Amino acid sequence: MAPQIRRIVILGGGTAGWMTAAAISHVLAARKADITLIESEEIGTVGVGEATLPHIRFFNQRIGLDEPELMRATQATMKLGIQFVDWARKGDAYIHPFGDYGQPAGGVDFLQIWARLHAAGRTSRICDYSLPVVMAEAGRFGFPVEDPASVMSTFSYAYQFDAGLYARYLRRVSEGRGVVRVEGKVTSVRQNPETGHVEALSLGEGREVEGDLYIDCSGFRAMLIDEAMGSGFEDWSRWLPCDRAIAIPTENAGPPVPYTRATARTSGWQWRIPLQHRVGNGHVYSSAFLDDQSAEDELLRHLDAPAMRQPNRLKFRAGQRRQQWVGNVVAIGLASGFLEPLESTSIHLIQQGITTLMELFPDGPLDARDIAEFNRVMSLEYDRVRDFLVLHYHATEREDSEFWNHVRTMDVPGSLDEKITMFRERGIVMKYRDGLFLLPSWIAVFVGQRVIPRHWDPRADALPMEQTAESLARMKRHIAEVVEALDTHDAALARYCPAEVMA
Numbered sequence: 001m002a003p004q005i006r007r008i009v010i011l012g013g014g015t016a017g018w019m020t021a022a023a024i025s026h027v028l029a030a031r032k033a034d035i036t037l038i039e040s041e042e043i044g045t046v047g048v049g050e051a052t053l054p055h056i057r058f059f060n061q062r063i064g065l066d067e068p069e070l071m072r073a074t075q076a077t078m079k080l081g082i083q084f085v086d087w088a089r090k091g092d093a094y095i096h097p098f099g100d101y102g103q104p105a106g107g108v109d110f111l112q113i114w115a116r117l118h119a120a121g122r123t124s125r126i127c128d129y130s131l132p133v134v135m136a137e138a139g140r141f142g143f144p145v146e147d148p149a150s151v152m153s154t155f156s157y158a159y160q161f162d163a164g165l166y167a168r169y170l171r172r173v174s175e176g177r178g179v180v181r182v183e184g185k186v187t188s189v190r191q192n193p194e195t196g197h198v199e200a201l202s203l204g205e206g207r208e209v210e211g212d213l214y215i216d217c218s219g220f221r222a223m224l225i226d227e228a229m230g231s232g233f234e235d236w237s238r239w240l241p242c243d244r245a246i247a248i249p250t251e252n253a254g255p256p257v258p259y260t261r262a263t264a265r266t267s268g269w270q271w272r273i274p275l276q277h278r279v280g281n282g283h284v285y286s287s288a289f290l291d292d293q294s295a296e297d298e299l300l301r302h303l304d305a306p307a308m309r310q311p312n313r314l315k316f317r318a319g320q321r322r323q324q325w326v327g328n329v330v331a332i333g334l335a336s337g338f339l340e341p342l343e344s345t346s347i348h349l350i351q352q353g354i355t356t357l358m359e360l361f362p363d364g365p366l367d368a369r370d371i372a373e374f375n376r377v378m379s380l381e382y383d384r385v386r387d388f389l390v391l392h393y394h395a396t397e398r399e400d401s402e403f404w405n406h407v408r409t410m411d412v413p414g415s416l417d418e419k420i421t422m423f424r425e426r427g428i429v430m431k432y433r434d435g436l437f438l439l440p441s442w443i444a445v446f447v448g449q450r451v452i453p454r455h456w457d458p459r460a461d462a463l464p465m466e467q468t469a470e471s472l473a474r475m476k477r478h479i480a481e482v483v484e485a486l487d488t489h490d491a492a493l494a495r496y497c498p499a500e501v502m503a
């Protein structure tokens, strides 16, 4: 019988590697496993990944991190959602908030009521009934409360932070918990000739690191899961054709806003992520429709403050590893796959990988059933995120470039096609049992992309029109008043987590 897992080796010290190290060293502390992380300064990290989702707060809490300390250390700002500009039509803008819309009445969901009033011209933007949208647009921030009677209980928040500083912070935490960091470049992998399992990673000059379980956080190269274990790659570029990015930081043009912006461009989109000490910007585009120099020019033309560094060009491919756990190698982070950063999902998928691994962590020898379950859960997570991202492109009315004509008319995964039809016809969001994005997220993007329900729950017709319209008007006024009384985002940061001014 194979022995218990005593030695865990993590290859890679980017966000994925250090998140994994910090989590494992906390969650598995009682097992007293040896945890080693190998990283190479010469290779470096991908160096992007600044916008997150609210789940990161719970992940950080679970692994024992202090929020204000972490936010100060990473120059973080609050994030209430993502603003999408020019996506369905040029001139459009909507925010996908981290929170709910309105309140149900008479047992009828808010969306159904809104759809009916919208058709009758008796309501305003659905965004006006979302506290985080109104807060984001006003540049204000207040912490959520638990009292379900308060509208302040209807939202959550995430961070916009410096990815390099986050990894550095997690390194300090992990090393404090006994994780051993090895600097060096892995040049070859020793595998058992019979089982194919990894036995050791070689750093050259006779240096080797041996382990029982290996976590591949080596980034796009996927050195262990793919090069050594041959996991293969499921390519989704037919649905997500963007395969390039150019990133560039700029100075802050004004106080940072509590949301990320994604502005549609001719053959992709541009991100803007405000931090305390700078703004992260980037252009994600499809090389089939735009060359690199034109993409860079388009990005530089649309910056709203002076650049602080030279542009950094990146290449990627949308898709996932066919298996994210093979033998004694588990892939986490970019090594497991990549879906473009439109909805800030990569760090979440890292968390999901770590959490699932912790839940299934072998008690004794490796068990094929645990491995199969890990692969099933992670593959489903990737599928769900993929569908949500594809919706942003496909549900557009834009006809002003070859790129938009392509994504508007392309075939989409059957699972998404069905979902769009159900929403358009009856305002129904088919519920996924698993998956990251819940009802309000789908509503935000459907309605924001001008997919408006043509019919609604007949019970909404039974509600008295005048009274219902007045109730929505009151709801809108109440949200506006609550927001008006909050701190500005800037003042909230200054009080809660002011970072050091960086030279």
Ligand SMILES: Cc1cc2nc3c(=O)[nH]c(=O)nc-3n(C[C@H](O)[C@H](O)[C@H](O)COP(=O)(O)OP(=O)(O)OC[C@H]3O[C@@H](n4cnc5c(N)ncnc54)[C@H](O)[C@@H]3O)c2cc1C
Pocket (backbone or CB within 6 Å): 011, 012, 013, 014, 015, 016, 017, 038, 039, 040, 041, 043, 044, 045, 046, 047, 048, 049, 050, 051, 052, 163, 184, 185, 186, 187, 217, 218, 219, 220, 221, 223, 245, 246, 247, 282, 314, 316, 332, 333, 334, 335, 341, 344, 345, 346, 347, 348, 350
């Ligand atoms: C353009 C772009 C924008 C993004 N924006 C977001 C965002 O807003 N939000 C979000 O959640 N995610 C975003 N992501 C994804 C996010 O950047 C990654 O998920 C995150 O940084 C994790 O990367 P990683 O640690 O897997 O890989 P990397 O950062 O590439 O780290 C790989 C590590 O492996 C090491 N390594 C590799 N090979 C070897 C070797 N042979 N020997 C030793 N060490 C080795 C490297 O030195 C490095 O330490 C974005 C990604 C891209 C491409």
